[in-house]
Amino acid sequence: MKIHDRLLEHFGPQNWWPGDTPFEVCVGAILTQNTNWGNVEKAINNLKARKVLSPKALYELPHGELAVLIKPSGYFNIKAARLRHFLSFLVAENGGSIKRVFAGKLEDVRERLLAVKGIGPETADSMILYAAGMPIFVIDAYTKRIFSRLGFCAKDVSYHDIQGLFMKNVPSDAALYNEYHALLVMLGKHFCKPKPLCGACPLNKMCAKAST
Ligand code: SF4
Structure with missing residues (x-):
């Protein structure tokens, strides 16, 4: 949740998923x-x-x-x-x-x-x-990349295992899961790219890779 809060503070609410129905x-x-x-x-x-x-x-x-x-x-x-x-x-x-x-x-x-x-x-x-608005954490390539670099899991972690990490540590709330996923996409697009921009990244003080 510390990571979520830091990302929210940096990027602001994303109000994500365009779709009328x-x-x-x-x-x-x-x-x-x-x-x-x-x-x-x-x-x-x-x-x-x-x-x-x-x-x-x-x-x-x-x-x-x-x-x-x-x-x-x-x-x-x-x-x-x-x-x-x-x-x-x-x-x-x-x-x-x-x-x-x-x-x-x-x-x-x-x-x-x-x-x-x-x-x-x-x-x-x-x-x-x-x-459906039901609380399940969506994992994508950004999530795996970011969380392996942060030091929480291996690069090739399974979908099931990394999803379990989120579901155990983040309160079960669809709006929160929605926001958190969107914030990770923002981080992956703008900072934690294949070649990461750690110097300017909002998570660099809590990241294993940034200190290497
Ligand atoms: S500090 Fe670098 S490696 Fe860590 S999350 Fe930020 S961009 Fe990714």
Whole structure:
């Protein structure tokens, strides 16, 4: 929490995850795999302009048309296939109801999402945290890089182990997990880059790597 507080003091509140509806957030969580958010926004805007950003309309869109619309997000054929797996799960298995997808205990929701082809832990957890508002800590490459440099874990720590570190040490609160993740993204983008800018980093007084 000391790290969170220091980052919040430095960057201020991030009020993160653009997305007008839980469904849009889920689509964004799939599209953002291996790309930046700016590219995802372009793809989402294409879907909105075609008026297909709803479970049923997107489900009925042929693969080729979907792939063209989401092209700005990169890996568009793979992502179109992943979206269609998710849409099939949402529409064919859950009647198009996002509420039904997120009904029940967090662990059960997570297990159901992970069973959908193309949805891994980071994507599932992004959906659970940002679309369902349930408290699970999202781990990404920035988080691993920062926390291994800070000295909390190995570089190649597993998703499960580093997530456990957060869930044990940070109070279980969706708004807090949301903010903390967004702050780590800011640190990873602006200071803790592949070549870190430790001199100006807000965490340099508490970082193992900065003192080496
Ligand atoms: S001090 Fe350097 S290595 Fe440590 S978190 Fe900041 S940028 Fe990363």
